Amino acid sequence: xxxxxxxxxxxxxxxxxxxxxxxxxxxxxxxxxxxxxxxxxxxxxxxxxxxxxxxxxxxxxxxxxxxxxxxxxxxxxxxxxxxxxxxxxxxxxxxxxxxxxxxxxxxxxxxxxxxxxxxxxxxxxxxxxxxxxxxxxxxxxxxxxxxxxxxxxxxxxxxxxxxxxxxxxxxxxxxxxxxxxxxxxxxxxxxxxxxxxxxxxxxxxxxxxxxxxxxxxxxxxxxxxxxxxxxxxxxxxxxxxxxxxxxxxxxxxxxxxxxxxxxxxxxxxxxxxxxxxxxxxxxxxxxxxxxxxxxxxxxxxxxxxxxxxxxxxxxxxxxxxxxxxxxxxxxxxxxxxxxxxxxxxxxxxxxxxxxxxxxxxxxxxxxxxxxxxxxxxxxxxxxxxxxxxxxxxxxxxxxxxxxxxxxxxxxxxxxxxxxxxxxxxxxx
Numbered sequence: 341x342x343x344x345x346x347x348x349x350x351x352x353x354x355x356x357x358x359x360x361x362x363x364x365x366x367x368x369x370x371x372x373x374x375x376x377x378x379x380x381x382x383x384x385x386x387x388x389x390x391x392x393x394x395x396x397x398x399x400x401x402x403x404x405x406x407x408x409x410x411x412x413x414x415x416x417x418x419x420x421x422x423x424x425x426x427x428x429x430x431x432x433x434x435x436x437x438x439x440x441x442x443x444x445x446x447x448x449x450x451x452x453x454x455x456x457x458x459x460x461x462x463x464x465x466x467x468x469x470x471x472x473x474x475x476x477x478x479x480x481x482x483x484x485x486x487x488x489x490x491x492x493x494x495x496x497x498x499x500x501x502x503x504x505x506x507x508x509x510x511x512x513x514x515x516x517x518x519x520x521x522x523x524x525x526x527x528x529x530x531x532x533x534x535x536x537x538x539x540x541x542x543x544x545x546x547x548x549x550x551x552x553x554x555x556x557x558x559x560x561x562x563x564x565x566x567x568x569x570x571x572x573x574x575x576x577x578x579x580x581x582x583x584x585x586x587x588x589x590x591x592x593x594x595x596x597x598x599x600x601x602x603x604x605x606x607x608x609x610x611x612x613x614x615x616x617x618x619x620x621x622x623x624x625x626x627x628x629x630x631x632x633x634x635x636x637x638x639x640x641x642x643x644x645x646x647x648x649x650x651x652x653x654x655x656x657x658x659x660x661x662x663x664x665x666x667x668x669x670x671x672x673x674x675x676x677x678x679x680x681x682x683x684x685x686x687x688x689x690x691x692x693x694x695x696x697x698x699x700x701x702x703x704x705x706x707x708x709x710x711x712x713x714x715x716x717x718x719x720x721x722x723x724x725x726x727x728x729x730x731x732x733x734x735x736x737x738x739x740x741x742x743x744x745x746x747x748x749x750x751x752x753x754x755x756x757x758x759x760x761x762x763x764x765x766x767x768x
Contacts, residue, residue, distance in 0.1 A: 343413045343415075344413070344414075345382050345411045345412065345413060346411070346412050346413075346414055347409045347410070347411055347412070348385065348390065348409055348410065348412045349408060349409045350399065350402055350403055350407060350408065350409060350410055352390055353383070353385065353390050353392055353399055353410075353412070354389060354390055354391050354392065355391075355392055355396060355399070356391055356392060356393075356396075356422070356426075358423070358447065359396055359426070361396060361397075361430070361436070361440060364396070364397050364400055365397070367397055367400055367401040367404065368404075370397065370398070370401040371401040371402075371404035371405040372405070374398075374401055374402055374405040374407060375405040375406065375407075378407070379398060379402055379407070379410045379411055381395075381398065382395075382410075382411040382412055382413045383395030383398055383399060383410055383411070383412045383413070384412070384413050384415065384425065384429075385412045385413065385414055385415070386414075386415065386416070386417045386422060387414040387415060387416055388416065391422075393415070393417060393422050393425050393426060394425060394426060394429045395410075395412075398410070419451070420448070420451040420453075423444065423447045423448055423451075424448060424461050424462065426444065427441075427444040427445070427448065427461075427462045428461075428462050428463060430444075431462055431463065431464065432463075437486075437487055438472060438475060438486055438493050438496070439475055439476075439483055439486055439487055441472045442472040442473055442475045442476050443476070444462075445458050445462075445469050445472055445473050446473060446476060448461065448462075449473070455469045455470050455473070471497055471500075474497070474500040474503075475496055475497075475500065477500055477503040477504075478496065478499060478500060478503050478509060479503075479506040479509055479510060481509075481510045481513055482496065482499055482509050482510065482513045485513050485516070485517060490516070490517045491513055491516050491517065492516075494523075494524075495516050495523040495524075498523050498524045498527045499512060499513070499523065499527060501527050501531060502527055502530050502531065502534075505530075508530055512526050512527070512530075536601065536602050536603070536604065537601060539604040540599045540600065540601045540602075540604045542604075543599045543604045543606065544557075544599050547597060547599070547606070553595070553596060553597045554595075554596035554597070554611065555596065555597055555598065555599070556568065556571055556596050556597070556598040556609050556611065557598065558598040558599060558600060558601055558607065558609075559601065560600075560601035560602050563602060565598065565600040565601065565602070565605075565607055567598060567609050570611075570613070571596075571609055571610065571611050571613070572609065572610050572613040573598075573607055573608070573609055573610075574586055574589045574595075574607075574608040574609060574610050575608075579620075580620070582610040582613055582616050584616070586608040589608060589610060590608070592610075592615075593612075594610050594611050594612035594613075594615055595608065595609075595610065595611075596608075596609045596610070596611045597609060648744065651744075652689060652731065653689070655727060656689035656690065656724060656727060656728055656731075657724070658720065658724075659723050659724060659726075659727040660723075661723065663727065664723050664726050664727045664730070667727060667730040667731060667734070667743070668726060668727075668730045670734065670739075670743045671730045671731075671733040671734050671737075671739075671743075674734065674737055674739040674743065680736045680737075680738075681732045681733065681735050681736025683729070683732055684732075685728075685731060685732040685735045685736075686725075686728040686729045686731065686732035687708075687728075689727075689728040689731060689732075690712075690715065690724060690725065690728045692708065692711045692712070692715075693711075712725060
């Protein structure tokens with residue numbers, strides 16, 4: 341049976357305060373159409389009070405078009421029926437946003453309807469109703485993002501799973517608004533972290549209930565359990581830990597336990613690390629001790645080396661017959677038939693410079709012979725020459741250090757760098 345249509349003045353019609361629409365949207369095109377052909381689809385109005393049930397946008401467009409009255413179908417509706425009719429009409433038109441749908445379903449639920457009954461009334465599935473109602477659990481920032489379209493409905497449905505953590509939801513909303521498409525993964529990781537934290541807390545409570553050990557809270561830093569300041573983990577090898585076996589440390593009054601926030605594993609900790617030697621400090625002290633020993637050894641070698649050099653210099657200036665005989669004997673006794681000396685050691689000990697002045701008729705060999713002959717004119721000079729070349733011979737054989745040690749002319753185990761052609765070398 342066709343329902344009667346009544347023309348009612350636009351000024352007499354009233355809009356419901358609980359209209360399901362948040363915004364009217366653009367009604368300019370609709371108003372232009374009404375100005376041309378009038379209102380083609382009647383408004384549905386509650387007879388009592390002339391409250392518009394369906395047709396809010398049409399009523400506003402009619403006013404913009406300058407129409408005086410509009411066609412209406414009058415009916416008797418309870419509030420529950422009125423909300424249901426509004427919901428059905430808008431859902432059929434697919435003109436409601438997800439949150440507008442959610443608020444409609446919530447209004448119907450407020451009348452005592454179950455989600456199954458709401459779904460039956462408006463013609464959608466129960467899961468649809470449940471998912472839309474869940475959106476109302478999101479914080480305001482997330483709801484605004486859904487309405488504006490910066491947060492996809494699929495992302496919003498994922499965020500519902502952590503709606504009880506508004507701070508985290510808002511953080512992930514901003515991430516999604518920045519272009520992230522990994523909301524599902526982010527939520528999954530957040531839920532896993534929550535489960536891990538819950539398991540760790542339950543383990544802590546279990547340990548506290550046992551009352552046998554002190555329980556210390558641990559913090560998860562990059563997958564590593566970190567105790568509070570002044571407390572250290574107990575591990576025989578871990579860096580920065582009290583290096584002891586757990587069973588040994590468990591006998592001490594400073595022993596405690598903590599629960600790994602990520603794995604819920606029970607870890608041994610020490611609440612008084614100062615009661616134990618610090619292996620790192622001990623290692624540093626040992627390293628410092630070795631450094632000081634090396635410095636001392638180098639200084640000793642330098643002094644012994646200098647002693648050798650001073651001895652050779654002093655002996656070369658005024659050698660005794662005894663030392664000359666000793667050194668010459670050892671040079672002959674140790675002679676292997678090979679010598680790698682070029683005589684430079686002897687010349688350096690004798691202080692002979694073979695460089696000739698520019699323009700001189702003498703060459704270097706002539707100058708060397710002249711200076712040696714000059715030096716060998718006296719018995720003392722001949723001793724000097726003999727000693728210097730005996731030392732040179734020992735040096736060329738590689739036996740100088742051993743011979744001088746055995747003769748007792750240098751400290752034991754000394755390291756000697758012999759004289760070079762340009763002077764006395766240093767080393768050790």
